[in-house]
Amino acid sequence: MMRITIRPFQEVRLLARPSRILRPFSSAARTLGTAETDTSVSSSSTASSSSRIGRISESLIRPSPTPHVSATEDKTTVSWPDGRTTTFDNYFLFDHCRCPKCFHSKTKQRLKELNQIPDDIRPVAVEVDNSGVHLSWSTSEEHKSTFPFEFLRRSAYDPPLSSYRDATEGRVLWNSKIAQSPPSVVYEDIIRSDDEALKSERAILKLLNRVHDFGFCFVNNVPATPEKTQELIEKIAPIRHTHYGGFWEFTADQSHGDLAYSNEGLPCHTDTTYFTDPAGLQIFHLLSHPSPPGTGGTTLLVDGFYTASLLSTLYPTSYSLLSRLRIPAHASGTEGTMLRPPLSQPAFRHDEKGQLTQVRWNNEDRGVLGQGWSAEEVKGWYQAARRYDELNKSEDAEYWVQLGPGTMLVIDNWRVMHGRSAFTGARQMCGAYVGADDWSSRRTALTKKHEIRKKSILDDDWSVGW
Ligand SMILES: [Fe+2]
Numbered sequence: 001m002m003r004i005t006i007r008p009f010q011e012v013r014l015l016a017r018p019s020r021i022l023r024p025f026s027s028a029a030r031t032l033g034t035a036e037t038d039t040s041v042s043s044s045s046t047a048s049s050s051s052r053i054g055r056i057s058e059s060l061i062r063p064s065p066t067p068h069v070s071a072t073e074d075k076t077t078v079s080w081p082d083g084r085t086t087t088f089d090n091y092f093l094f095d096h097c098r099c100p101k102c103f104h105s106k107t108k109q110r111l112k113e114l115n116q117i118p119d120d121i122r123p124v125a126v127e128v129d130n131s132g133v134h135l136s137w138s139t140s141e142e143h144k145s146t147f148p149f150e151f152l153r154r155s156a157y158d159p160p161l162s163s164y165r166d167a168t169e170g171r172v173l174w175n176s177k178i179a180q181s182p183p184s185v186v187y188e189d190i191i192r193s194d195d196e197a198l199k200s201e202r203a204i205l206k207l208l209n210r211v212h213d214f215g216f217c218f219v220n221n222v223p224a225t226p227e228k229t230q231e232l233i234e235k236i237a238p239i240r241h242t243h244y245g246g247f248w249e250f251t252a253d254q255s256h257g258d259l260a261y262s263n264e265g266l267p268c269h270t271d272t273t274y275f276t277d278p279a280g281l282q283i284f285h286l287l288s289h290p291s292p293p294g295t296g297g298t299t300l301l302v303d304g305f306y307t308a309s310l311l312s313t314l315y316p317t318s319y320s321l322l323s324r325l326r327i328p329a330h331a332s333g334t335e336g337t338m339l340r341p342p343l344s345q346p347a348f349r350h351d352e353k354g355q356l357t358q359v360r361w362n363n364e365d366r367g368v369l370g371q372g373w374s375a376e377e378v379k380g381w382y383q384a385a386r387r388y389d390e391l392n393k394s395e396d397a398e399y400w401v402q403l404g405p406g407t408m409l410v411i412d413n414w415r416v417m418h419g420r421s422a423f424t425g426a427r428q429m430c431g432a433y434v435g436a437d438d439w440s441s442r443r444t445a446l447t448k449k450h451e452i453r454k455k456s457i458l459d460d461d462w463s464v465g466w
Pocket residue numbers: 260269270271418
């Protein structure tokens with residue numbers, strides 16, 4: 001296998017703007033030159049460009065003066081003061097009306113069925129003022145909609161106007177140099193008295209923002225007991241129950257038929273690739289590991305998005321294959337459990353905007369691949385997987401850290417891989433999983449409540465459903 005040496009980052013300013021952080025990738029790519037030597041594999045995937053990773057959001061500024069709006073039988077066209085033009089299907093606009101007949105302001109749910117929209121729906125009158133675009137519709141009963149400008153800019157699809165609140169906003173990709181300044185918060189900021197609930201919420205938001213931005217965060221000064229650890233986790237978000245239970249306490253007793261419950265070293269991986277919806281957060285707290293006699297058990301973290309960005313730059317065809325070919329995974333080592341997602345998923349998954357959203361990478365839990373693939377694809381997938389594996393196991397990517405009692409580690413399991421070195425002695429760990437939707441919901445709701453990073457000027461009815 002070709003040996004890859006990646007020059008360590010010369011300058012990593014971890015808390016700098018993402019545009020500065022992204023610079024080292026091009027230098028890594030320059031170091032390696034054009035190393036693309038993929039075998040020829042036909043690919044229909046469009047997910048191969050590094051540009052989808054770490055793209056910077058365009059900031060939204062309400063245009064002034066007001067745009068010009070015109071409507072025909074089929075579509076409504078908005079000409080913005082900056083010279084750009086977007087077109088909306090009339091059916092789309094009427095479907096998104098948020099008047100009281102169409103939208104329940106308290107439950108934030110649609111009230112209008114699709115069969116209540118006439119096929120030939122079209123505006124019969126158009127007005128524009130500072131509050132937005134007012135359309136009167138061709139319905140038998142009078143029906144008016146008001147669309148705020150920001151909604152129209154944000155929902156524009158023909159063509160899209162902005163990557164509003166991109167999932168990558170704030171994201172910082174990192175390598176081994178993160179050891180110089182890993183993200184952390186302190187326990188006392190989160191666990192406070194009842195009359196400091198707002199301060200506690202802001203500290204939780206800070207923690208979740210760091211997990212979002214870096215893919216992990218430490219919580220320092222946590223009392224080294226299972227009870228206090230569980231209380232802290234439940235304060236952050238609800239614990240997700242799995243076949244391992246809810247909150248877990250770990251000793252190397254093989255109680256769950258998984259290598260995690262042994263004392264062997266574990267290569268970097270993401271957890272629960274055998275779930276349709278892999279765990280969102282993986283949370284660890286090492287409660288005790290007496291030394292001597294206990295040795296080893298150092299924790300390994302690798303930013304799977306960072307290494308994916310390298311793969312995308314160096315071997316775009318390999319990136320494309322890992323984005324397209326679905327890999328079966330399973331968990332079959334626990335009596336009475338035969339987990340296997342009904343829909344297998346590829347290693348890299350992207351959102352509607354083509355941004356990398358999830359890495360599923362677990363060699364140990366990989367099932368029998370190749371069903372429905374061509375012979376070329378099987379060969380190409382192995383080559384791609386070996387390349388990604390090599391990037392993940394490079395000195396450049398690996399961040400090794402010795403955990404100790406009092407330091408809880410929160411990992412975004414959809415992004416950052418974890419592993420550990422082999423160990424001896426009685427190592428006592430505890431922790432829990434949190435669902436991806438649950439921590440994302442908590443972060444979004446706290447952001448809205450505390451108006452941190454709030455970019456939108458849309459009111460409550462227009463800010464949901466994105
Ligand atoms: Fe794990």
